Amino acid sequence: MKISEAQSQVDGWIKTxxxxxxxxxxxxxxxxxxxxxxxxxxxxxxxxxxxxxDESPDKLADEMADVLWVLICLANQTGVDxxxxxxxxxxxxxxRDADRHKNNEKLK
Numbered sequence: 001m002k003i004s005e006a007q008s009q010v011d012g013w014i015k016t017x018x019x020x021x022x023x024x025x026x027x028x029x030x031x032x033x034x035x036x037x038x039x040x041x042x043x044x045x046x047x048x049x050x051x052x053x054d055e056s057p058d059k060l061a062d063e064m065a066d067v068l069w070v071l072i073c074l075a076n077q078t079g080v081d082x083x084x085x086x087x088x089x090x091x092x093x094x095x096r097d098a099d100r101h102k103n104n105e106k107l108k
Contacts, residue, residue: 003083010072031070038063
């Protein structure tokens with residue numbers, strides 16, 4: 001699926017099933033909450049914390065998808081074309097960091 005298709009699919013779902021978008025500030029708070037849920041799984045799977053009885057590493061992909069969902073909602077609400085934004089961001093990173101990481105002694 002292309003990013004533009006995901007943006008369109010989320011918009012269609014919001015307008016037919018979700019009734020309307022939550023306001024931007026609410027969605028920003030929800031995005032923060034979802035990133036926190038993802039961070040919890042990452043800390044327990046790859047960090048030093050252990051899982052509680054009711055937690056599972058099996059939800060990693062679902063939590064990543066939740067983050068993506070809310071990010072797409074925010075993009076739709078604010079008129080951001082994520083395909084274009086991502087393309088420009090990749091170009092920026094490529095130009096800025098062309099030699100930076102190759103010359104980083106910490107990465108060798």
